[in-house]
Amino acid sequence: MWLCPVRLRDRAGWPLYPMDPDVLYVNVGFWSTVDLRPGEPVGSRNRMIEERVSSLGGHKSLYSDSYYPEDEFWAHYNGEAYRALKRRYDSAGRLPDLYAKCVLRR
Numbered sequence: 001m002w003l004c005p006v007r008l009r010d011r012a013g014w015p016l017y018p019m020d021p022d023v024l025y026v027n028v029g030f031w032s033t034v035d036l037r038p039g040e041p042v043g044s045r046n047r048m049i050e051e052r053v054s055s056l057g058g059h060k061s062l063y064s065d066s067y068y069p070e071d072e073f074w075a076h077y078n079g080e081a082y083r084a085l086k087r088r089y090d091s092a093g094r095l096p097d098l099y100a101k102c103v104l105r106r
Contacts, residue, residue: 002029015081016098017061027061043067043104066103073099 008014008021019025034045047067050060059076060066068076082098 002027002031004029016078017059018076018078025058029064062098062102068103070099070103073103 004027006019006025006027007023008019011021013019013021036042036044043065046065050066050068053059054072054076062077066073073079074082077098086093086097
C-alpha cells in the first residue's frame with residue numbers, strides 16, 4: 001500500500017488535474033490483486049474505490065486502471081480544457097482521447 005501526501009506548489013495549478021493549492025491530498029495506491037466473487041464484474045471493486053474517493057472530494061491519478069463513466073471522468077479531469085487542447089493539437093482526431101486511453105470499458 002502506498003500513502004503519499006501531495007500538495008500543489010504552483011498556484012496556477014494543473015488544468016487537467018484540478019487540485020486546490022490550499023488542500024493537502026493523499027495519494028493512495030494498492031499493488032495487488034483481489035479474487036473476484038462468482039459473477040462479480042471486472043473493475044467493480046475499483047469502481048467502488050473511485051466512488052468513495054469522489055465522495056471525499058478527490059479523484060484518481062491516471063496511472064492505474066480506471067472505470068469512470070465518461071461524464072464523470074471529464075468532470076474530474078477538466079473535459080472542457082482537454083477538448084480545447086485536443087482541437088488545437090490533434091484537430092484531425094488521429095489519436096485517441098484521454099478517456100479512451102485511461103478508462104477500461106466494462
